Amino acid sequence: DGGITQSPKYLFRKEGQNVTLSCEQNLNHDAMYWYRQDPGQGLRLIYYSQIVNDFQKGDIAEGYSVSREKKESFPLTVTSAQKNPTAFYLCASSIRVNTEAFFGQGTRLTVV
Amino acid sequence: KNEVEQSPQNLTAQEGEFITINCSYSVGISALHWLQQHPGGGIVSLFMLSSGKKKHGRLIATINIQEKHSSLHITASHPRDSAVYICAVGFSTRPGGSQGNLIFGKGTKLSVKP
Numbered sequence: 001d002g003g004i005t006q007s008p009k010y011l012f013r014k015e016g017q018n019v020t021l022s023c024e025q026n027l028n029h030d031a032m033y034w035y036r037q038d039p040g041q042g043l044r045l046i047y048y049s050q051i052v053n054d055f056q057k058g059d060i061a062e063g064y065s066v067s068r069e070k071k072e073s074f075p076l077t078v079t080s081a082q083k084n085p086t087a088f089y090l091c092a093s094s095i096r097v098n099t100e101a102f103f104g105q106g107t108r109l110t111v112v
Numbered sequence: 113k114n115e116v117e118q119s120p121q122n123l124t125a126q127e128g129e130f131i132t133i134n135c136s137y138s139v140g141i142s143a144l145h146w147l148q149q150h151p152g153g154g155i156v157s158l159f160m161l162s163s164g165k166k167k168h169g170r171l172i173a174t175i176n177i178q179e180k181h182s183s184l185h186i187t188a189s190h191p192r193d194s195a196v197y198i199c200a201v202g203f204s205t206r207p208g209g210s211q212g213n214l215i216f217g218k219g220t221k222l223s224v225k226p
Contacts, residue, residue, distance in 0.1 A: 035216075037153075042116070042198070042216035088153055097202075101145065101214065105154035 003027065006091050006104035013111050021076045021107045023091030031097050032074035036060060037088040037106075049074055050097055078109065085111045115139065118199050118217035125224050131186040133220045135199030138180065145214065146173050146184045147198040155198070158184070189224045196221050
């Protein structure tokens with residue numbers, strides 16, 4: 001089955017630790033995105049990638065880093081510099097930017 | 113400044129009712145998306161449209177480009193339709209922000225009672 005897989009679904013980390021969230025897609029999509037969702041707010045873009053080996057900052061990139069070494073994979077690292085990392089993180093992909101996006105099931109990160 | 117506004121924020125309906133959720137946006141767009149988010153958090157894309165109207169089963173989405181407004185309708189609503197419905201727009205250019213990405217509304221939480 002084609003789709004986007006995020007893992008894990010729930011993640012707990014201690015404050016000050018970096019953590020990496022996985023996002024894999026087998027849809028052969030060029031574009032991939034990471035969004036953050038907080039209660040009562042719309043999703044906000046962290047980073048996006050239009051093609052392999054390229055990525056751009058979104059609206060709230062501070063404290064996050066990404067890589068796009070393979071077309072299928074777009075991992076997100078939440079660094080210790082992110083002041084409020086506890087949130088729900090969604091990964092998405094599309095054939096290219098501004099086309100229909102397909103979303104993963106999300107990872108709920110809790111930093112204690 | 114909210115570039116995408118949804119209304120209502122919360123909506124409770126009885127099973128069988130006709131439901132309308134509205135979305136307004138501020139500047140020209142390349143496309144508008146309607147998404148459904150279930151309590152577990154995963155999001156499903158319902159529609160992507162740039163003009164006119166689309167229908168899928170009991171769901172209908174319309175867009176009026178001149179009025180910068182879109183509606184999502186659910187006919188014969190059912191408890192399994194209970195979810196958060198999110199409007200998102202792709203701006204062809206976005207002043208002061210990233211290009212080539214979606215801007216999301218805050219969502220409408222729909223609860224359909226049996």
